[in-house]
Amino acid sequence: MDLSQLIQNFDIGGRLVTVMPTGNGNVNDTYLAIFRNTFEEYQVIMQRINSKVFPDPSLIMKNLREVTAHVHAKLDKDSGRADRVWQMPQIVKTRDGNDFFIDDEGAVWRVITKIPSATAFDETQSLEHARECGTVLGYFHWLLSDIEENKIADPLPGFHITPLYLSRYDEVIENVPEAKERLFSSMEARRMSAFVEKRREFSTVLQKALLCGELEKRMMHGDPKVNNIMIDDFTGKGSAMIDLDTISPGLVHYDFGDAIRSICNPAGEEEPDLRKVVLDFELCEAFCSGYLEQAEMFMSDIDKVYLFDSVRLITFELGLRFFRDYLAGNVYFKTTYSDQNLHRARVQFKLCESIEVRENMMRKLFCG
Numbered sequence: 001m002d003l004s005q006l007i008q009n010f011d012i013g014g015r016l017v018t019v020m021p022t023g024n025g026n027v028n029d030t031y032l033a034i035f036r037n038t039f040e041e042y043q044v045i046m047q048r049i050n051s052k053v054f055p056d057p058s059l060i061m062k063n064l065r066e067v068t069a070h071v072h073a074k075l076d077k078d079s080g081r082a083d084r085v086w087q088m089p090q091i092v093k094t095r096d097g098n099d100f101f102i103d104d105e106g107a108v109w110r111v112i113t114k115i116p117s118a119t120a121f122d123e124t125q126s127l128e129h130a131r132e133c134g135t136v137l138g139y140f141h142w143l144l145s146d147i148e149e150n151k152i153a154d155p156l157p158g159f160h161i162t163p164l165y166l167s168r169y170d171e172v173i174e175n176v177p178e179a180k181e182r183l184f185s186s187m188e189a190r191r192m193s194a195f196v197e198k199r200r201e202f203s204t205v206l207q208k209a210l211l212c213g214e215l216e217k218r219m220m221h222g223d224p225k226v227n228n229i230m231i232d233d234f235t236g237k238g239s240a241m242i243d244l245d246t247i248s249p250g251l252v253h254y255d256f257g258d259a260i261r262s263i264c265n266p267a268g269e270e271e272p273d274l275r276k277v278v279l280d281f282e283l284c285e286a287f288c289s290g291y292l293e294q295a296e297m298f299m300s301d302i303d304k305v306y307l308f309d310s311v312r313l314i315t316f317e318l319g320l321r322f323f324r325d326y327l328a329g330n331v332y333f334k335t336t337y338s339d340q341n342l343h344r345a346r347v348q349f350k351l352c353e354s355i356e357v358r359e360n361m362m363r364k365l366f367c368g
């Protein structure tokens with residue numbers, strides 16, 4: 001696919017200078033394109049949407065439009081209180097006025113504006129960075145807290161329902177002979193399956209709290225990992241949340257947990273040396289101070305009681321998703337080497353253990 005030709009289907013001023021891969025998402029393919037004319041430069045993000053994961057691109061584009069309109073209006077009203085200029089990516093239309101372009105091979109492409117003068121780091125840089133990430137996520141939750149639920153369609157039904165991932169894991173072992181083989185031919189895989197079994201009962205903790213009315217659904221981001229939070233290059237302050245395709249009504253707890261899972265493991269999701277994979281409590285404190293300052297506006301005491309479980313659960317869930325994908329033959333997450341999903345699962349399970357041994361101190365931190 002010739003990317004420089006493909007991008008000409010979108011309505012962008014100026015002439016193309018370059019188009020190159022950027023970021024390292026596990027689902028969509030992402031490119032940065034730069035256009036210039038005599039006086040201006042435009043930087044945009046072009047993405048091939050993984051249609052196995054997001055079968056209906058018009059739905060995620062409509063969600064993005066609704067979210068942007070809501071946040072824009074609310075930011076205008078809140079500008080007196082704000083200590084920074086918050087930004088949102090904007091949809092760039094195709095030359096014939098559509099939100100996305102379908103190429104000859106049926107692949108779906110879309111372009112959005114790049115948040116200027118800001119960086120999405122793959123690893124947490126400092127305590128200040130962790131705190132900023134907390135502030136950004138808390139503020140983002142507040143910004144979306146009053147969007148009408150029926151305006152946002154669920155892009156991935158069941159996306160963060162941990163027991164559902166357990167059923168899918170069971171199904172693949174039951175029905176795919178290669179999965180059974182992979183599981184029984186390696187001691188490591190068997191050890192990981194024992195790890196999963198020990199947490200089967202725990203996996204329903206948030207769904208139960210939702211069912212009995214202790215927790216309620218709000219709008220969540222769905223994927224608030226460290227590199228989805230943009231930090232302003234000049235002020236060091238968070239200026240945007242990106243990767244908005246998974247926004248949907250759900251438990252903000254999953255976001256809180258996912259952010260800590262990602263931000264407080266400075267070794268990252270691909271670290272080969274498992275000894276380095278730990279939950280850094282100082283980073284966790286810093287993140288939490290930023291988040292809770294914003295979340296006081298909408299979080300109740302019972303919400304806080306479930307924050308520890310949410311960190312443990314989402315880490316377990318992601319490990320389980322990677323492990324299931326390895327057993328299934330790498331059908332969901334992109335990989336560059338054969339056992340990558342197995343290794344990613346190991347990292348998350350190691351992190352999950354590290355969270356479990358810090359339970360007391362983390363509960364104290366979250367509940368005060």
Ligand code: GN1
Nearest residue numbers: 024025026027028053223243269318
């Ligand atoms: C995927 O594509 P990316 O990297 O933004 C995944 C998230 C995982 C994340 C782990 C739609 O996100 O749920 O937490 O990988 N997104 C989807 O890195 O499945």
Ligand code: MG
Nearest residue numbers: 025027223243
């Ligand atoms: Mg994502």
